Amino acid sequence: MIYGIKQVVKYLTGMDHAERNLAVRPDDTFLASYPRSGNTWTRFLLANLLHPDERVSFLNIERLVPDTSSQSSRALKRIPSPRLIKTHHYFDHRYPRVIYIVRDPRDVALSYYHFQRKYRQIGDQYPLENYVQDFVQGRIGSRDWGTWAENVASWMATRAGQDSFLLLRYEDMIADTAQELARVATFLGVEVSRERVQEIIRLSSAARMRQLEQHQSDQWVATKNRRKDIPFVGAANSGGWKSLLPPVSAALIESAWGEGMTSVGYASSTQLARQSQLTR
Amino acid sequence: MIRRFLNLTRSLARPGVAGRTFKAMPDDTFLVSYPKSGNTWTRFLIANLLHPDHPVTLVTADRLIPGVDGHSQEHLDHLPRPRVIKSHYPFDPQYKRVIYIVRDPRDVVLSQYHYQRKRRVLPDDYPLESFVPRFIAGDVCPYGSWADNVCSWLATRMDDPGFLCFRYEDLKRDTELCVAKLARFLEVTPDLGLIRQAIERSSVKRMRELEKAEAHLWESTKDTRKDISFLRNATSGEWRGKLPPSCVEELESKWGDIMRNLGYSTSSEEAQHNSWLPHLTPLTGSVQ
Numbered sequence: 001m002i003y004g005i006k007q008v009v010k011y012l013t014g015m016d017h018a019e020r021n022l023a024v025r026p027d028d029t030f031l032a033s034y035p036r037s038g039n040t041w042t043r044f045l046l047a048n049l050l051h052p053d054e055r056v057s058f059l060n061i062e063r064l065v066p067d068t069s070s071q072s073s074r075a076l077k078r079i080p081s082p083r084l085i086k087t088h089h090y091f092d093h094r095y096p097r098v099i100y101i102v103r104d105p106r107d108v109a110l111s112y113y114h115f116q117r118k119y120r121q122i123g124d125q126y127p128l129e130n131y132v133q134d135f136v137q138g139r140i141g142s143r144d145w146g147t148w149a150e151n152v153a154s155w156m157a158t159r160a161g162q163d164s165f166l167l168l169r170y171e172d173m174i175a176d177t178a179q180e181l182a183r184v185a186t187f188l189g190v191e192v193s194r195e196r197v198q199e200i201i202r203l204s205s206a207a208r209m210r211q212l213e214q215h216q217s218d219q220w221v222a223t224k225n226r227r228k229d230i231p232f233v234g235a236a237n238s239g240g241w242k243s244l245l246p247p248v249s250a251a252l253i254e255s256a257w258g259e260g261m262t263s264v265g266y267a268s269s270t271q272l273a274r275q276s277q278l279t280r
Numbered sequence: 281m282i283r284r285f286l287n288l289t290r291s292l293a294r295p296g297v298a299g300r301t302f303k304a305m306p307d308d309t310f311l312v313s314y315p316k317s318g319n320t321w322t323r324f325l326i327a328n329l330l331h332p333d334h335p336v337t338l339v340t341a342d343r344l345i346p347g348v349d350g351h352s353q354e355h356l357d358h359l360p361r362p363r364v365i366k367s368h369y370p371f372d373p374q375y376k377r378v379i380y381i382v383r384d385p386r387d388v389v390l391s392q393y394h395y396q397r398k399r400r401v402l403p404d405d406y407p408l409e410s411f412v413p414r415f416i417a418g419d420v421c422p423y424g425s426w427a428d429n430v431c432s433w434l435a436t437r438m439d440d441p442g443f444l445c446f447r448y449e450d451l452k453r454d455t456e457l458c459v460a461k462l463a464r465f466l467e468v469t470p471d472l473g474l475i476r477q478a479i480e481r482s483s484v485k486r487m488r489e490l491e492k493a494e495a496h497l498w499e500s501t502k503d504t505r506k507d508i509s510f511l512r513n514a515t516s517g518e519w520r521g522k523l524p525p526s527c528v529e530e531l532e533s534k535w536g537d538i539m540r541n542l543g544y545s546t547s548s549e550e551a552q553h554n555s556w557l558p559h560l561t562p563l564t565g566s567v568q
Contacts, residue, residue, distance in 0.1 A: 150373050
């Protein structure tokens, strides 16, 4: 009874977060990924793609590509169809169309470490090695994400290969943003000129997003009241783990999730070492 | 405005079920399957294993192993731990210990079809040929499609020590072995006498008798048609005689790769398979 009252009051005052209670519409498209996998960057790219008349920034991104975990059920109800909705949720069979971004979990771990320091969820002194253990065992983040491997496998095993599912690799997006953006445009049925693609990439560049973050971090739900000395927009590169992640931590991730990593094209440290020997 | 007020009063009076947003505890064990895959039978087996003092009935099984869709979060929060909880949902990372039952989708579709007639969701003359495409699309129940449900669990958890998976067909064929595995998973000493007693107390015959006596009390049968029983013939391979060939073909062309991964033979044996799914092999081992 008390639980029921709390739920109703939260809903009416818009204090809830939609999460799994989101009322899904048949023409919704979801931008899904594990956290720290390039979701915000892709959000900017797609908001610029779909809304050429808007000046996309952290101030309007929650209206243009709303987040299931920070927006209330009522706020999401007010977004006109067709909606593009951002989420970090593991597999939800109700999502009719899904763009799924996957990123090398060794880079995700690094990025997540700094993010959780920013959010004051771990202290600056917390060793990265311990953090990666938590990361692998799923002792971090929300109960709605699962581990990296669970999140990826739950989507890939159920949706890979279907017309309603588009898989993006963060590394491919870094390597050839224009090409990957064109794939998304086709998936969304949007026609876009080559010039406009370049413009969108410029408007969503890491440099520009960092600039926006500096001015708007107090007004964006994801950065408000968080530490200002660690930025939300991270290194925005791929392969940073090779120099920054302790080898023992990389090995831990690889031994836990090797199979899933290989399935989405991430080679293990030993495979990489062998390759570099061959090319030398 | 008035409608909103009515909705408000309704939600206050009935807080609703825990469902998909249920907050689990790390020591919970979940009994999970797609609907009509042998969940009720397994629930009986487990309840009789864990509570050997009295034979379990349909109503007490519901209390001993409650479902996330039958109770509120509040109610479930007040139950003694460790809990065993029934669920039909696709993968949920919060479920740390999971017993997952898979059943041949050709039998599942038949069973769901009859159950929906029993619940008057479908009229008697509703053609199976129209039901099968809806079953494939996942439109007939709120737990995704059969493939969504099975793949989401097996791809994420198959090698996890907290995950016990078996096929309904294995449970039928080698009940003692499966129940012994259940007992071990639930940390009950797999004593052969106890296992046999649990199986005896969960026999089709006994469960049918219970259905007759308790149909008007039990949540799943209350207010449903009495001429179609909840516990039907409880066999595997019924589809061979009952499912129209066109429906079999439709299911196999959509999910053949997954079915073959799970050890269900199909008329065509294409090599293609879902690389995210592990291969299920028949259970082996001894009861003791």
